[in-house]
Amino acid sequence: MTQGKGNNLDPWFSHYAERTAGLSASEVRALFAVASRPEVVSLAGGMPFVSALPQELIATAVERTVRDHGPAALQYGSGQGTPRLREQILDVMALEGIHASVDDVVVTTGSQHALELIAKLFLDPGDVVIAEGPSYVTALTVFRSFQAEVVHTQMDAEGLVPQALRETIARVRSEGRRIKLLYTVPSFQNPMGVTLSWERRMEVLEIARENDILVLEDNPYGLLYFDQPPPQAMRSVDEAGVIYLGTFSKTLAPGLRVGWAVAPHAIREKLVLANEAAILSPSSFTQTVISEYLSTADWRGQIDIFRGVYRERRDAMLSALAEHLPGMSWTVPTGGFYVWLTLPPHLDAKAMLPRAVKELVAYTPGTAFYADGGGRSAIRLSFCYPTPDFIREGIRRLATVINGELTLLSEFAQTGPLDLPKPSAPPLPDSASLPRSAPLPRSEQLSHPAGEGVLPPNVG
Amino acid sequence: MTSAPRLTRVVVLAGGISHERDVSLRSGRRVADSLLEHGLEVELRDPDASLLGYLRENRPDVVWPALHGASGEDGALRGLLEFLGIPFVGSRSESARLAWDKPTAKALVARAGASTPRSITLPRDAFRELGADAVFDAIHDELPLPLVVKPAQGGSAQGVTIVEDAAGLPRAMVDAYTYNDVAIIEQRITGTEIAVGIIDTGEGPVALPAVEIEPLSGVYSFEARYNAGETRFYTPARVSDEVASRAAETALTAHRALGLRHISRVDLIVDGAGTPWFLEANVLPGLTETSLVPQALEAAGHDLGWVYSKLAEAAIKDVG
Numbered sequence: 001m002t003q004g005k006g007n008n009l010d011p012w013f014s015h016y017a018e019r020t021a022g023l024s025a026s027e028v029r030a031l032f033a034v035a036s037r038p039e040v041v042s043l044a045g046g047m048p049f050v051s052a053l054p055q056e057l058i059a060t061a062v063e064r065t066v067r068d069h070g071p072a073a074l075q076y077g078s079g080q081g082t083p084r085l086r087e088q089i090l091d092v093m094a095l096e097g098i099h100a101s102v103d104d105v106v107v108t109t110g111s112q113h114a115l116e117l118i119a120k121l122f123l124d125p126g127d128v129v130i131a132e133g134p135s136y137v138t139a140l141t142v143f144r145s146f147q148a149e150v151v152h153t154q155m156d157a158e159g160l161v162p163q164a165l166r167e168t169i170a171r172v173r174s175e176g177r178r179i180k181l182l183y184t185v186p187s188f189q190n191p192m193g194v195t196l197s198w199e200r201r202m203e204v205l206e207i208a209r210e211n212d213i214l215v216l217e218d219n220p221y222g223l224l225y226f227d228q229p230p231p232q233a234m235r236s237v238d239e240a241g242v243i244y245l246g247t248f249s250k251t252l253a254p255g256l257r258v259g260w261a262v263a264p265h266a267i268r269e270k271l272v273l274a275n276e277a278a279i280l281s282p283s284s285f286t287q288t289v290i291s292e293y294l295s296t297a298d299w300r301g302q303i304d305i306f307r308g309v310y311r312e313r314r315d316a317m318l319s320a321l322a323e324h325l326p327g328m329s330w331t332v333p334t335g336g337f338y339v340w341l342t343l344p345p346h347l348d349a350k351a352m353l354p355r356a357v358k359e360l361v362a363y364t365p366g367t368a369f370y371a372d373g374g375g376r377s378a379i380r381l382s383f384c385y386p387t388p389d390f391i392r393e394g395i396r397r398l399a400t401v402i403n404g405e406l407t408l409l410s411e412f413a414q415t416g417p418l419d420l421p422k423p424s425a426p427p428l429p430d431s432a433s434l435p436r437s438a439p440l441p442r443s444e445q446l447s448h449p450a451g452e453g454v455l456p457p458n459v460g
Numbered sequence: 461m462t463s464a465p466r467l468t469r470v471v472v473l474a475g476g477i478s479h480e481r482d483v484s485l486r487s488g489r490r491v492a493d494s495l496l497e498h499g500l501e502v503e504l505r506d507p508d509a510s511l512l513g514y515l516r517e518n519r520p521d522v523v524w525p526a527l528h529g530a531s532g533e534d535g536a537l538r539g540l541l542e543f544l545g546i547p548f549v550g551s552r553s554e555s556a557r558l559a560w561d562k563p564t565a566k567a568l569v570a571r572a573g574a575s576t577p578r579s580i581t582l583p584r585d586a587f588r589e590l591g592a593d594a595v596f597d598a599i600h601d602e603l604p605l606p607l608v609v610k611p612a613q614g615g616s617a618q619g620v621t622i623v624e625d626a627a628g629l630p631r632a633m634v635d636a637y638t639y640n641d642v643a644i645i646e647q648r649i650t651g652t653e654i655a656v657g658i659i660d661t662g663e664g665p666v667a668l669p670a671v672e673i674e675p676l677s678g679v680y681s682f683e684a685r686y687n688a689g690e691t692r693f694y695t696p697a698r699v700s701d702e703v704a705s706r707a708a709e710t711a712l713t714a715h716r717a718l719g720l721r722h723i724s725r726v727d728l729i730v731d732g733a734g735t736p737w738f739l740e741a742n743v744l745p746g747l748t749e750t751s752l753v754p755q756a757l758e759a760a761g762h763d764l765g766w767v768y769s770k771l772a773e774a775a776i777k778d779v780g
Contacts, residue, residue, distance in 0.1 A: 013689030
């Protein structure tokens with residue numbers, strides 16, 4: 001017998017911390033590599049269309065930064081962020097009804113970094129974070145990396161369902177688990193595109209207060225509304241129970257990597273210390289560039305330009321969905337970047353993705369936005385980056401893929417094998433029974449039991 | 461042994477539109493780096509609409525297609541390179557087409573005397589015409605569980621399902637037909653999963669030491685393939701010398717039966733009695749840092765750059 005010692009190609013594999021268990025290359029991630037090819041219409045990523053930002057505005061801001069603030073902009077700075085930018089952030093937040101002190105603001109390397117710091121401050125292994133179902137994928141990754149468990153709570157066309165939230169909290173509590181945070185993207189939510197109504201914002205805050213749960217309000221899209229502004233931020237009426245996250249990634253440019261958190265005083269103190277421990281200080285240079293931009297450019301007008309760009313793309317996507325996928329249901333966002341498409345229940349969006357890539361269209365499967373395997377028959381479609389023509393073509397290709405899958409399923413259903421829709425239940429809902437731009441699937445369709453969405457075991 | 465070849469220029473093709481794009485880019489970069497270290501002039505290109513014009517105007521001495529998935533392995537790109545008279549590393553288009561089609565490859569390899577699991581190949585139309593229930597009944601009568609259902613063409617285990625009970629077969633067929641209108645239903649052989657790399661630098665095909673694959677999760681999934689640490693590899697495989705020799709012979713039989721050239725990887729399962737069963741052959745095995753053929757080359761004491769440059773030389777000689 002020839003005995004080999006064996007090799008796992010990583011001699012340090014046993015040294016990794018337990019919290020890194022979820023950090024691995026995935027098939028879906030690999031598929032996204034294809035989306036960078038020009039032939040592929042990518043409806044997958046949430047990249048802002050920065051080409052709508054006149055580059056000379058940034059050039060001017062950079063030039064002024066170097067000319068007028070060079071030594072300071074190239075130096076370490078405060079762990080809380082530059083006082084000048086924090087003052088300007090107050091002006092930005094005032095547009096959404098937030099009135100805070102400059103001392104309450106902590107500048108971070110994108111709001112993603114703020115998420116990481118807050119998770120580090122609050123989450124112990126086994127703690128529970130309640131999040132919308134579905135929820136922002138990289139927030140889920142952060143929470144899980146601190147070994148917290150994400151428990152989803154139901155949404156409908158108006159966002160989080162308060163009664164469902166009460167029930168979720170009660171259930172988690174009855175299981176003896178500790179809830180630390182309620183994570184929510186209340187305006188133009190990622191990935192569903194829906195917005196939490198004002199009445200519900202008040203109710204959710206009340207529920208959080210009653211249950212001693214800190215609300216983490218993530219608001220990257222609030223200023224990118226298409227017609228009417230969304231309700232004011234939750235932080236505008238609750239200074240003590242809300243940590244608010246903002247960012248310049250969507251209203252200016254994500255490459256600058258500047259976001260911020262607004263937190264109650266004691267939390268803010270710890271956030272600054274955590275920020276210093278992680279990065280010493282946020283980039284002085286990019287903070288100064290943004291300060292110069294905000295002080296010299298018509299930044300409110302630029303946000304209007306972004307709104308116009310995204311509104312046109314949203315319209316292109318909705319009309320293409322109505323044309324090519326009548327009878328299916330999708331959300332109708334009034335701002336932001338995303339439409340959430342619900343497929344017939346027997347379709348598996350993750351399994352279908354390689355086929356879609358073959359047809360030169362990419363999307364993000366719904367399972368990415370659930371920590372519990374839900375979202376199997378749903379897709380997030382991003383309209384922020386491709387042009388309207390590309391969006392229309394992408395939806396046409398997507399419809400070809402979906403209809404091909406439905407035809408295949410119906411063929412097998414006719415002869416009665418298991419676990420597939422029967423011919424008496426047509427694979428597509430009757431288009432007459434659903435509005436063409438259906439507001440949102442019924443709320444019960446949005447509740448996904450754990451365990452769904454797991455791919456069959458593959459071998460090779 | 462490591463004297464620099466007299467090549468002037470190699471174009472390594474990597475990327476493409478396949479779902480294995482990322483893997484291909486990693487394979488391509490590794491090949492390119494190895495060739496660069498051996499003093500070759502190397503250019504890495506993502507094949508796109510400009511590629512053919514570029515190759516015609518800037519003819520390289522040799523092309524190294526490190527493209528996984530359809531365009532790289534189904535013979536299409538290779539056929540175009542043959543058409544243009546540009547030397548390339550790896551199997552010719554005709555052989556690539558034979559290997560790419562799993563039922564064809566199984567038939568040819570079986571005809572050459574190797575064992576391959578019993579299977580049936582069914583186009584989607586067969587279920588329509590003959591009735592799915594009748595077809596399923598026939599399958600279950602003839603092929604004992606567990607089964608492996610896979611698309612007739614394709615790689616990276618896409619659309620492949622292990623069927624442990626009869627109820628799972630319809631879903632597995634749907635998953636396979638999602639990728640291809642023909643599917644193969646194969647009896648699953650349980651045993652030791654091994655891969656045998658074959659290298660031919662011009663002096664005849666040589667089998668590299670077999671690599672045994674032991675995924676920690678029990679399934680050699682995408683994650684197990686491409687995340688270091690999630691699979692344990694044994695090179696050489698933990699089989700007797702006699703079985704290792706049999707596996708090498710089976711792999712060489714497959715390589716020859718399909719007419720493969722320069723480099724291939726043959727996937728086998730060794731059952732409890734020590735019989736190697738042919739599963740499939742790959743004309744462009746993965747060449748990333750976690751891939752099997754590079755591991756086997758290193759285990760055999762070969763320098764990757766030297767082998768890759770010798771393969772490039774062999775490709776030029778094959779045309780010349």
